[in-house]
Amino acid sequence: MRKKKIEWPVAPAAHAGAGQCGLCGREVQHTSRHHLVPREEGGRYGPVVELCQPCHSTIHLLLDNRQLARQYNTIELLREAPELQVYLHWVCRSKVERISNRRPRR
Structure with missing residues (x-):
């Protein structure tokens, strides 16, 4: 089953206005x-x-x-990052304001 393509907001500004996320558009x-x-x-x-x-x-x-600097240094590239696709599909349909996901200790 194919996932529905996410409709992104029109190119958000570098400082997206009052409370709009530049990645998910919420x-x-x-x-x-x-x-x-x-x-x-x-x-x-x-x-x-x-x-x-x-x-x-x-x-x-x-x-x-290093990945962010070399591979995903624009918002468009971040939106297409394979590592973020499952998350973006979920968050665009969600009303969550805060999550606590911690980096694993090394």
Whole structure:
């Protein structure tokens, strides 16, 4: 069975307005700034996008900074990341504002 294609909002701005997540497009109460190229990989002054807490946490749980810098350094590339597809399919239909997923200890 094929999954239904997700309809993304029209290109969100780098600082998506009052509470819109730049990744999932949901209206949320709080967003946080995500550096598309992580600061540790040279993106301190690079482009940023406002993300809801579940999206921000999940990105950093499933992808490391090197992957983010080299493979997924735009919002469009993040939306197409195979590692995020199951999550995005779920969160776009969800009303969740906060999740607690922790990085595994190494």
